[in-house]
Amino acid sequence: MSAILRREEVRLMELRHAGLPLMERAGQAAAGCAARMLAARQGCVLVLAGPGNNGGDGFVLARVLREQGHEVIVACLAEGAQMPPDARQARAAWQAAGGQVVSEFVGSNWALIVDAIFGIGLKRPPEGRYADWIARLSQMSAPVLSLDVPSGLDADTGRVLGAAVRASHTATFIAMKAGLLTLNGPDHCGELSLHSLDLPAEAAPGRVLGREFFAAALLPRAANVHKGLFGQAGVIGGATGMVGAALLTARAALMAGAGRVYGGVLDAGGPVVDFMQPEIMLRAATDLHLLCSALAVGPGMGLSEIAAQQLRRAVAFSGPLLLDADALTLLGQSPQLQSALARRDVPAILTPHPAEAARLMQCATSDVQNDRVSMALEMARRYQSHVVLKGAGSVVALRDGRWLINTTGNAGLATAGSGDVLSGLVLGLLAQGWEPALALAAGVHLHGAAADWLSGQGVGPVGLTASEIAPAARRLLNMWLVQGEG
Numbered sequence: 001m002s003a004i005l006r007r008e009e010v011r012l013m014e015l016r017h018a019g020l021p022l023m024e025r026a027g028q029a030a031a032g033c034a035a036r037m038l039a040a041r042q043g044c045v046l047v048l049a050g051p052g053n054n055g056g057d058g059f060v061l062a063r064v065l066r067e068q069g070h071e072v073i074v075a076c077l078a079e080g081a082q083m084p085p086d087a088r089q090a091r092a093a094w095q096a097a098g099g100q101v102v103s104e105f106v107g108s109n110w111a112l113i114v115d116a117i118f119g120i121g122l123k124r125p126p127e128g129r130y131a132d133w134i135a136r137l138s139q140m141s142a143p144v145l146s147l148d149v150p151s152g153l154d155a156d157t158g159r160v161l162g163a164a165v166r167a168s169h170t171a172t173f174i175a176m177k178a179g180l181l182t183l184n185g186p187d188h189c190g191e192l193s194l195h196s197l198d199l200p201a202e203a204a205p206g207r208v209l210g211r212e213f214f215a216a217a218l219l220p221r222a223a224n225v226h227k228g229l230f231g232q233a234g235v236i237g238g239a240t241g242m243v244g245a246a247l248l249t250a251r252a253a254l255m256a257g258a259g260r261v262y263g264g265v266l267d268a269g270g271p272v273v274d275f276m277q278p279e280i281m282l283r284a285a286t287d288l289h290l291l292c293s294a295l296a297v298g299p300g301m302g303l304s305e306i307a308a309q310q311l312r313r314a315v316a317f318s319g320p321l322l323l324d325a326d327a328l329t330l331l332g333q334s335p336q337l338q339s340a341l342a343r344r345d346v347p348a349i350l351t352p353h354p355a356e357a358a359r360l361m362q363c364a365t366s367d368v369q370n371d372r373v374s375m376a377l378e379m380a381r382r383y384q385s386h387v388v389l390k391g392a393g394s395v396v397a398l399r400d401g402r403w404l405i406n407t408t409g410n411a412g413l414a415t416a417g418s419g420d421v422l423s424g425l426v427l428g429l430l431a432q433g434w435e436p437a438l439a440l441a442a443g444v445h446l447h448g449a450a451a452d453w454l455s456g457q458g459v460g461p462v463g464l465t466a467s468e469i470a471p472a473a474r475r476l477l478n479m480w481l482v483q484g485e486g
């Protein structure tokens, strides 16, 4: 499972290995990507080199491609003397080999454009002619290879600083960066490849969320079992007009394997049976006993006094607890509930989307989105819970400070009820005795993988409905249980 390093962690790693020819290795690795992208394409390669070490990587790549017989031009606005030592050396080696450096590029008929303008060193919007280059790149039809980070993208947060390159492929070095995986990163990176530059893997609190994280919990079912072994899942939600949200959660819990599922609805005139899924035992929320193995509270629950009462009852429940949707809004308004939550032995799971996270953190949604990893970690710390901050590149922050970014899923999940299904999948795993951190990570990964599988069948991303996610997730989960880590 790949480590994700923040900018400062990458810098420390570079310092620790300063004696190694890292820029040479980075340029060589990127030249391999470039050669694959060029394949049979004829014509000249344009390398846009910035003023720092990202530009230096570009000079190494240019030299290697030229040695392989490709025609290459490097455009660089900085003077050699203004560049940092490694980049200066790479530029000198390029020129010593007969390579040309120009200060401007004309024409648009390139076989490949290499974006070596800015890497992890960019912290403010690109200015002047660099901004101009990025704007011009967006109008060109040639494939673009970005080195380390698409220029203009913040490597830690995935924010576009002004404007950013939209790459066909991004070759990133040493370790994965959060900004490539969350917010605007996935829309700008194209295909993503990681090149470790032969540095040893490091222990880091951030990881890419893969199946190996929860593989130990993927245990195939024995033959001699009964439903009582797979837990009782309880759902509280479904105020008037929103009963469907609670049903989506309950159905997903059933399809994730919970032995029995109880639905406690707040709508006094609500249904007594779910005719699409009659296995679910429906009743008034006030009649739902809390002897269940795991509880999810919030889908379609509303913000009424009865909803608040139900939430207070749920926070006192000692088993695994997931809070979603309206439960999060109510939680954000109540210091008493917050301290009760923080005192729980079993950490609760919070599943906010960015607007709900903003309510939990008493800030603007844009503040949440501007640094999703830091915000998810701060929420986990403040609420002493495991958190998933949903959205492109969902960030899972665990109570102990570890964090994960999920890479499954697609825009099809941006549909009504999708979050209710996620809650149900996690709830179903919790009911079966999965440890909360593993249930959350697995649920998030599975939910995204189900959407990817459905999109591969033409069911989405456009028009994917939340009801379709749980049956697809059930199918994948059964495959994973047989395959293990796979």
Ligand SMILES: NC(=O)C1=CN([C@@H]2O[C@H](COP(=O)(O)OP(=O)(O)OC[C@H]3O[C@@H](n4cnc5c(N)ncnc54)[C@H](O)[C@@H]3O)[C@@H](O)[C@H]2O)[C@@H](O)CC1
Residues within 6 Å of the ligand: 014, 015, 022, 023, 024, 026, 050, 051, 052, 053, 054, 055, 056, 057, 084, 117, 118, 119, 120, 121, 122, 123, 124, 125, 126, 127, 130, 147, 148, 149, 173
């Ligand atoms: N240091 C090392 O050991 C290694 C560094 N590597 C490369 O080096 C990159 C980091 O290098 P740097 O720290 O030099 O940073 P960058 O090359 O990403 O950019 C920093 C340079 O851009 C300028 N700059 C920043 N923002 C600007 C803006 N908005 N407008 C105009 N100029 C701006 C800075 O003044 C500085 O000159 C990595 O992303 C990676 O590509 C790799 O070669 C691997 C090894």
Ligand SMILES: [K+]
Residues within 6 Å of the ligand: 054, 115, 116, 117, 118, 119, 146, 147, 148, 149, 150, 151
């Ligand atoms: K770049």
